[in-house]
Amino acid sequence: MQTSTYMKKRTKNPLFSNLGFTLIEILIALALMSLVFSFALNYNFTSRQLLESESKKIERAINYASDEAPLRNKVIRLKFKLEEPPQGFSIEYGPDENFVLPAKKVPEKDNLTESQILEIEEELKKLDRNFLPITDIDEANLKIDESIQVLGIGVLEDKKIIFDFYPSVHFYPSGEKDAVIIFMASDEEIIAIVVSPFMTDIEKIYQKLEFNEYDEVDDVKYNTMLTMFEDYLK
DSSP states (O other): OOOOHHHHHHHHSGGGOSSSOOHHHHHHHHHHHHHHHHHHHHHHHHHHHHHHHHHHHHHHHHHHHHHHHHHHTEEEEEEEEOSSSSOEEEEEEEEETTOOOOOOOOOOGGGSOHHHHHHHHHHHHHHHTTOEEOOSSOGGGGBOOTTSEEEEEEETTTTEEEOSSOOEEEEOTTSOBOOEEEEEEOSSEEEEEEEOSSOSSOEEEEEEOOOOTTOOHHHHHHHHHHHHHHHHHO
């Protein structure tokens, strides 16, 4: 039986060769690899970008409060809401420079009885009456995206991280402010925003989260934050 001229040409064409991959298969494979690679890059970039974007909200609030305290001649505070989503914070103005903030340290809720928690909450409500929110700020700039978490506020003077009872950072008419580290995290990375009492520059420290096979995300975030705080205090 004679093979047609068309079939002879077809079998010689490398696109129809049975010896390995065809050119079309190779091109398709390369296209798929490129697509997967671009997705991976985009995911990592978006995660870092979102963490940066949300941290800048707090940076802007810190700079704003630093400027407003001497201008108003009043104590300004960033009051954080961490205990239930969505997280956020408010910028509030209080009394003048003669006002003395309570020196009492607030313990963690886990170490308190229900009656002790209620007692502390009543004391904090009395303190709250001295502060009023600054209302000329876009509410969107005071909310934290649900993909990002404010883990806690590290108080350098007390060498302690605060999680409970709406922790606050205070700014004074003298230009001084609380020395704190504000810890924020995505599911891949932690950023520490270091607020110096006298310096205007804000330091930022980054730390990738490292997971073992059975690690819980929240546990890794918590332990990484503690390590970063302890390293900074050394």
